[in-house]
Amino acid sequence: MAAANLGSTSDPRPSVEATAEPVVTTLARDLVDVDNGVISREVFMSNEIFDMEMHNLFPRAWLFVGHETQVADPGDYFSSWMGTDPVLLTRDVDGEIYVLLNSCRHRGMKVCRYDEGNTTQFTCPYHAWSYSMDGSLVNVPGDLFGVPHMKAAYNGKLDKPNWGLVRCPKVYNYKGLVFANWDENAEEFLDYAGDFHWWLDNLADAFDGTPGDTEVFHGVLKWRIKSNWKFVSENFLGDTYHGASTHASVEAVGIGPGGRGQRRHGERQDQGGHSMGRTKTSFRNGHGASDNIAYEIPYPEFVEPEMNEYFDNAWEVRKERLDAEGRRLGGRGPATLFPNMSFAAGFPRSILVAHPISATETEVWRWFLADKRAPQYVKEWLRQYYMRYAGPGGMTEQDDMENWDYATQASKGVVAQRYPYNYQQGLGTEQLSELDRAVHSNHAISGEVNARAFYRRWAEFVDNLSWEELTDLARSDDRIEAIIRREDAAAAAAAAANESESVR
Amino acid sequence: MNERDYTKGPDRWFLLQEISDFLFHEANLLDERRYEEWLDLLADDYHYSVPLRMNVEFADADTRGETKVGSEVCWFDEPKSTVELRVLQLATGVHWAEEPVSRVSHLVTNLRIEEVTMPEVKLSSRFLVYRNRVADETDFYVGRRTDVVRRTDDGWQIVKRHLLLDQTVLLAKNLSVFL
Numbered sequence: 001m002a003a004a005n006l007g008s009t010s011d012p013r014p015s016v017e018a019t020a021e022p023v024v025t026t027l028a029r030d031l032v033d034v035d036n037g038v039i040s041r042e043v044f045m046s047n048e049i050f051d052m053e054m055h056n057l058f059p060r061a062w063l064f065v066g067h068e069t070q071v072a073d074p075g076d077y078f079s080s081w082m083g084t085d086p087v088l089l090t091r092d093v094d095g096e097i098y099v100l101l102n103s104c105r106h107r108g109m110k111v112c113r114y115d116e117g118n119t120t121q122f123t124c125p126y127h128a129w130s131y132s133m134d135g136s137l138v139n140v141p142g143d144l145f146g147v148p149h150m151k152a153a154y155n156g157k158l159d160k161p162n163w164g165l166v167r168c169p170k171v172y173n174y175k176g177l178v179f180a181n182w183d184e185n186a187e188e189f190l191d192y193a194g195d196f197h198w199w200l201d202n203l204a205d206a207f208d209g210t211p212g213d214t215e216v217f218h219g220v221l222k223w224r225i226k227s228n229w230k231f232v233s234e235n236f237l238g239d240t241y242h243g244a245s246t247h248a249s250v251e252a253v254g255i256g257p258g259g260r261g262q263r264r265h266g267e268r269q270d271q272g273g274h275s276m277g278r279t280k281t282s283f284r285n286g287h288g289a290s291d292n293i294a295y296e297i298p299y300p301e302f303v304e305p306e307m308n309e310y311f312d313n314a315w316e317v318r319k320e321r322l323d324a325e326g327r328r329l330g331g332r333g334p335a336t337l338f339p340n341m342s343f344a345a346g347f348p349r350s351i352l353v354a355h356p357i358s359a360t361e362t363e364v365w366r367w368f369l370a371d372k373r374a375p376q377y378v379k380e381w382l383r384q385y386y387m388r389y390a391g392p393g394g395m396t397e398q399d400d401m402e403n404w405d406y407a408t409q410a411s412k413g414v415v416a417q418r419y420p421y422n423y424q425q426g427l428g429t430e431q432l433s434e435l436d437r438a439v440h441s442n443h444a445i446s447g448e449v450n451a452r453a454f455y456r457r458w459a460e461f462v463d464n465l466s467w468e469e470l471t472d473l474a475r476s477d478d479r480i481e482a483i484i485r486r487e488d489a490a491a492a493a494a495a496a497a498n499e500s501e502s503v504r
Numbered sequence: 505m506n507e508r509d510y511t512k513g514p515d516r517w518f519l520l521q522e523i524s525d526f527l528f529h530e531a532n533l534l535d536e537r538r539y540e541e542w543l544d545l546l547a548d549d550y551h552y553s554v555p556l557r558m559n560v561e562f563a564d565a566d567t568r569g570e571t572k573v574g575s576e577v578c579w580f581d582e583p584k585s586t587v588e589l590r591v592l593q594l595a596t597g598v599h600w601a602e603e604p605v606s607r608v609s610h611l612v613t614n615l616r617i618e619e620v621t622m623p624e625v626k627l628s629s630r631f632l633v634y635r636n637r638v639a640d641e642t643d644f645y646v647g648r649r650t651d652v653v654r655r656t657d658d659g660w661q662i663v664k665r666h667l668l669l670d671q672t673v674l675l676a677k678n679l680s681v682f683l
């Protein structure tokens with residue numbers, strides 16, 4: 001029997017009596033015209049849409065909560081967010097990971113206002129209800145343990161097992177990356193991720209390919225922006241188009257492994273272009289990456305010989321290992337796992353989550369990863385590089401925030417909202433993919449196929465389609481059939497032209 | 505010449521006046537965006553650090569209230585060579601975070617001499633960096649600051665600047681100004 005404190009949001013909104021007039025006035029799907037590449041600004045500005053996102057998307061999507069190395073020992077906890085709900089990523093005394101709603105069941109006080117720490121008991125400051133992480137004291141960790149004046153207040157009859165901290169029913173630890181989903185009926189994480197898992201593997205595996213052999217540096221960058229959270233997700237999802245203009249200043253300076261004047265991601269000067277086979281990857285279920293797994297470039301060339309030694313060796317070991325498994329070597333991103341976890345799995349190697357606050361405010365968090373077994377000098381080199389690259393102090397990311405914030409400000413106006421954003425890049429030029437329910441852009445830099453798929457999936461969630469409908473819609477990828485029809489028609493036209501040529 | 509006594513009296517007072525004047529001049533160079541002149545005031549072994557702050561228990565505040573410079577993630581933890589890259593970026597004219605340029609004022613106050621080991625002096629102060637950008641975008645960066653300055657034949661130089669920003673979540677959208 002499911003405990004009463006098992007959070008579930010399958011039916012997130014109070015039911016509304018059926019009436020002759022439809023109650024729902026806005027449909028997210030009406031605001032997203034994927035076929036014509038046109039998306040309404042309301043998607044980013046409307047409070048009503050934001051409210052729908054909070055009810056229908058965030059409590060049903062798989063969200064990144066934290067990394068297991070942040071809660072390495074029994075009793076460790078890390079304070080995080082899932083949408084607008086505060087949660088605790090915890091490890092109980094037996095070493096199991098739990099995600100708990102950080103709100104007392106009595107009057108809602110945030111039971112823990114520390115960012116991280118170690119405890120076996122969360123005691124609410126308000127009336128001192130306490131919740132235990134020790135399974136020998138309570139049925140399930142997170143359950144209510146201590147209640148002041150139990151006898152006088154409740155005649156000793158408070159049903160404690162039903163008043164524990166609300167426990168997230170679905171938690172999945174993917175190679176150290178901890179994801180959670182409030183909906184007990186949600187599809188399983190591996191189905192949700194699909195073939196996008198190759199990018200997660202490259203994020204979580206060590207540079208030499210050892211599965212999950214990574215850790216996060218202590219310290220999560222957290223900052224506020226006055227922008228819609230989707231600007232952030234979309235930026236990493238496959239917007240390679242913004243780099244040349246947005247990041248012109250950092251690229252002119254050169255802050256990457258090759259030193260001053262060299263490229264910031266560390267590609268060698270003859271790498272990184274479309275000619276090398278770089279195309280973007282877009283999944284039917286909303287995930288997207290700025291590259292594809294067949295796009296294989298070795299690790300960068302560093303100024304420091306000892307760095308080259310570490311990464312040359314790591315690349316060799318990884319190539320041997322992956323070749324033996326028949327695995328592709330590409331897929332470093334940047335990429336976004338639908339809806340709000342973005343990351344890059346190379347240089348830098350970092351995770352970003354865009355926590356929504358309102359339609360026009362977001363709190364951005366950034367974690368940095370390194371190989372667990374990397375020598376100290378490698379970790380230190382990476383730490384320095386990450387800090388000068390990313391986050392609000394980073395020379396690359398500073399310029400992103402300027403764009404997201406002022407795009408938001410300039411889109412708020414009544415007149416501005418009448419005019420949709422343009423997502424027409426590469427319409428009808430998508431390419432087939434070897435991956436399941438995925439297509440590629442036909443270009444490394446241009447192509448907004450990833451964003452179109454993201455917003456299509458977004459609308460399906462935001463309109464609160466059932467899991468059955470969501471699963472059905474994503475069971476096949478209609479873009480693949482469209483590409484085949486297009487290619488068949490082109491082949492037929494070419495054949496006809498050939499024939500008329502030979503008749504003449 | 506007599507050995508000076510910096511622990512008290514006029515020598516300490518004159519030293520504080522001299523260094524105050526130097527630090528206010530340095531702040532002024534930043535506010536006026538005279539970055540090349542400003543870089544000349546940084547010693548070659550200059551180090552700039554701003555750790556992250558965290559919400560921890562009272563008993564842990566001194567030991568776990570901030571990330572560790574030298575090994576953990578900080579807002580900044582870098583040598584002069586990285587600061588020079590930031591100056592180059594500001595001068596490109598396409599560093600959009602500071603284009604159009606912000607209006608910035610560096611306020612340095614509560615300045616005290618903590619330790620004198622000539623030619624170096626360790627100082628404690630409070631900082632308030634005010635930024636106004638475009639129209640209504642206004643940020644306050646406030647906190648504690650520790651500097652180490654060094655007396656050279658060419659005048660004073662800054663050797664170390666360590667700042668404790670009084671925010672756990674940065675409420676400004678970025679840190680594209682020098683604190």
